[in-house]
Amino acid sequence: MPQPDEFKQVYARHVRMVYNLCLNFLQNTEDAQEATQDVFLKVNDGLGTYRGEAAMRTWIYRITINCCLDVVKARKRKKRSLFSLFGPEDGDAEKLSASGFDHPGVQLEMREATERVFDLINALPEKQKTALLLKTMEGLPQTEIAGIMDLSEKAVESLLSRARDTLRRKLDTSEG
Numbered sequence: 001m002p003q004p005d006e007f008k009q010v011y012a013r014h015v016r017m018v019y020n021l022c023l024n025f026l027q028n029t030e031d032a033q034e035a036t037q038d039v040f041l042k043v044n045d046g047l048g049t050y051r052g053e054a055a056m057r058t059w060i061y062r063i064t065i066n067c068c069l070d071v072v073k074a075r076k077r078k079k080r081s082l083f084s085l086f087g088p089e090d091g092d093a094e095k096l097s098a099s100g101f102d103h104p105g106v107q108l109e110m111r112e113a114t115e116r117v118f119d120l121i122n123a124l125p126e127k128q129k130t131a132l133l134l135k136t137m138e139g140l141p142q143t144e145i146a147g148i149m150d151l152s153e154k155a156v157e158s159l160l161s162r163a164r165d166t167l168r169r170k171l172d173t174s175e176g
Contacts, residue, residue: 007044014057015040017138018064024137025068025129027118035067042067054147061148065130072122120170128163131156 018039022032042063050059121129127149134145142160146153 007047010043010047010056010060011040014043014060017057018060021061021064021133021138022068024133025065026071027122031071035064035071038067039064058144058147061134062150065148069126069130116174117167117171120167123170124163124166127151128159128166131159132163132167135160 015036019032019036022035022039023029026032026035039060043060046059046063050056054062121132124132130149131145134140134148135142140148142153142156145151146156149156151159
């Protein structure tokens with residue numbers, strides 16, 4: 001059983017990192033706050049059994065990514081069930097996903113462009129999205145991303161390359 005002081009220290013050291021990653025993954029402050037709470041519930045539950053095989057930060061990143069992916073999957077299930085109720089002609093998936101965009105600090109005139117980029121990032125395969133967010137938004141080195149994702153550095157490099165190529169291609173076609 002972890003000591004309360006141990007959890008407080010872990011929380012204080014990592015809460016900002018966890019919240020920022022959740023916000024970058026989910027692009028919604030309420031979802032990010034809720035996911036951050038879920039992460040730290042899991043961290044608290046796991047502190048007693050944490051074996052230290054990976055760095056504490058790496059372990060918490062893994063928990064955070066898994067919580068965010070769970071939220072994304074739940075959104076997709078909810079969206080699918082909503083559209084099955086209304087039928088494809090009555091609802092528009094793109095409008096529904098865009099209406100949930102809520103990222104603080106984005107200037108009003110940049111909101112639409114930022115929303116478009118996040119829509120493209122969200123459309124990437126899970127592993128590409130995760131690697132891209134960890135690299136660009138969190139500023140992590142590829143070695144740490146490899147540890148977090150339990151992949152080789154070459155695999156991370158490949159994921160990042162494919163993600164960037166896909167984004168570039170989709171941005172070029174949407175502008176042209």
